[in-house]
Amino acid sequence: MSEPEKKIAIFVDVQNIYYTTRQAYGRQFNYRKFWNQIGYEGEIISATAYAIYRNDNKQIKFQDALKHIGFTIKLKPYIQRSDGTAKGDWDVGITIDVMEVAKEVDTVVLLSGDGDFDLLLQKIIADYGVTTQVYGVPALTANSLIDATTKYHPIEEDLLL
Numbered sequence: 697m698s699e700p701e702k703k704i705a706i707f708v709d710v711q712n713i714y715y716t717t718r719q720a721y722g723r724q725f726n727y728r729k730f731w732n733q734i735g736y737e738g739e740i741i742s743a744t745a746y747a748i749y750r751n752d753n754k755q756i757k758f759q760d761a762l763k764h765i766g767f768t769i770k771l772k773p774y775i776q777r778s779d780g781t782a783k784g785d786w787d788v789g790i791t792i793d794v795m796e797v798a799k800e801v802d803t804v805v806l807l808s809g810d811g812d813f814d815l816l817l818q819k820i821i822a823d824y825g826v827t828t829q830v831y832g833v834p835a836l837t838a839n840s841l842i843d844a845t846t847k848y849h850p851i852e853e854d855l856l857l
Contacts, residue, residue, distance in 0.1 A: 702738030703801040709808035710747040716833040723856040743767045746786035750774045798824045805829045811838025
């Protein structure tokens with residue numbers, strides 16, 4: 697009898713991946729190539745991309761492309777503060793969803809360089825025995841996040857458009 701296929705859940709911090717790949721390489725992340733790569737490791741049972749809603753055509757096209765690949769898109773409104781800074785943070789939403797899904801999968805894949813997720817990964821590894829994978833731009837991924845994950849994958853040329 698063959699081994700059952702690994703169940704995988706993917707969580708994408710879209711803003712983080714967008715800005716870090718742009719800052720480090722001046723290019724965009726190749727979500728389709730990433731999806732195909734992960735697909736070889738097991739069955740993707742859930743894939744969620746967390747983004748900011750700006751009602752901008754380029755963004756809508758991008759979100760449609762992600763949906764076509766297989767991602768569920770969760771949107772939060774873009775908030776411009778009076779001082780000119782912007783807010784659109786999905787950390788708590790991602791954390792809640794990871795906690796919910798981690799009990800049902802073998803592997804949690806997080807695309808983010810945000811060190812705030814280190815405790816989350818430590819907790820789901822300890823509580824549910826899942827393996828975790830983090831994809832992040834090497835120069836812009838928190839060391840605490842790299843240390844907390846089972847396997848770290850640097851986002852480099854091969855995963856860029």
